[in-house]
Amino acid sequence: MSPAPSPLHITSAALTRGGRVLWSGLDLTVEPGELVAVLGPSGAGKTTLLRAILGLEQLSSGTIEAAGVVRRAGHPGGKGSRRIGYIPQQRPLPRETSLRGRDVVALGVDGHRFGLPLPRRGDRARIDALIDAVGAREFADRPVGLLSGGEQQRLRVGQALADDPPLLLCDEPLTSLDLANQQAVVELIDHHRRTRGAGVLLVTHDINPVLGSVDRILYLAGGRFTLGTPDEVLTSETLTGLYGAPVFVLRAGGRLVVVGAPDVAESAHHHDAHAHDAHAHGGHDA
Known part of the structure; x- marks a missing residue:
């Protein structure tokens, strides 16, 4: 039996908004059964990346192939795909x-x-x-x-799982949930990707609830990015290089904490300098 195709290929992708580069030169392949977490401060383009995969944002350059649907720079997103599951942030109805x-x-x-x-x-x-x-x-x-x-x-x-999707996009699905419900939702996502071989791209402002399930991390900041395993990405040296300023990754009580990361909007000299992701930097959970 031939192996399942990779549900997500991103090639040389860039997206610019309001004259500011959110990310560029992005290459990412999510393999079947792999969970990739997307981290970074507010305004770094985490949710925008998911929207580009869904065809709701147009790339400035590059291509995205998601569950067999190809999206290219300069072309309308086109129809969505029922082969892509989407879990939004928890907002009370x-x-x-x-x-x-x-x-x-x-x-x-x-x-x-x-x-x-x-x-x-x-x-x-x-x-x-x-x-x-x-x-x-x-x-x-x-x-x-x-x-x-x-x-x-x-x-x-x-x-989101109704069509047994081979690609699952999660946009901060744990926001506003208590620890017990965070764990329950993570277990549901993890079970789907392990039993069905689905690729998962999960945006989060706090890596700790999903750290035990994550295969790789894509960290976006200031128009740049780094990609690797949690041990490769979540280090003081790696994040200092990404931000271009001293950043420290600490372990406290079994949790990872990133301290001193500057605001991405400030590093990009953007007018929304007040944008802030409390769990991505400033001494809070990574």
């Missing part, structure tokens, strides 16, 4: 939201159809299987607006 928990998951199964989604044979079984996979059976029939942030995020994971 309004309490008055009338959807049930299972309806959120169902959108991943039948939400792509035109008009009112009508249940098809097998849809209910698939939805139930996804609900069970993310541990949401207990609250699947409750109004989603009344669920906790962790419960809502489990449902978003179920929605």
Whole structure:
């Protein structure tokens, strides 16, 4: 049996916004079953990278091939692909939201159809299987607006996995979750990539909750980047070279802490000099 193709190839990619280079010369291949974490201060272009992969941002140069869809600089993003799963940041839904928990998951199964989604044979079984996979059976029939942030995020994971995607993009999926729910969401993502061989690109402002699952780290800062294993990237020497200023990586209580990294906006001489990622630098968790 031939090996599965790599779900993500980024070649010589660059993206400029408002005259500022977010990143350039980026080459990255995510292999099946690999989890790559994307770190860096606010404004470094982490979420923009995910948007470029999804076709929502146009590259300034280079190409992206994601789950068989090729996106080139200067060309519209085109249609999205159901072979790419996407987990957004955890943002509480309004309490008055009338959807049930299972309806959120169902959108991943039948939400792509035109008009009112009508249940098809097998849809209910698939939805139930996804609900069970993310541990949401207990609250699947409750109004989603009344669920906790962790419960809502489990449902978003179920929605993202509906098509068994070979590529999973996660945009700070652990934000605002307590430690128990962070661990639960990480385990769901990790289980999918290990059992289904999916490649995962996960943006995070704190590496510690996912450190045990990460294969490589892409660290973006000031229009530059470095790529390697956690032991290669998360060192004082490597990050000092990336930022061009003294940066120290400390271990405290089993956690990694990056101290002294300058704001990326300042290093790029950009007008949004107040942009700040508390967990990427300034003495907070990396």
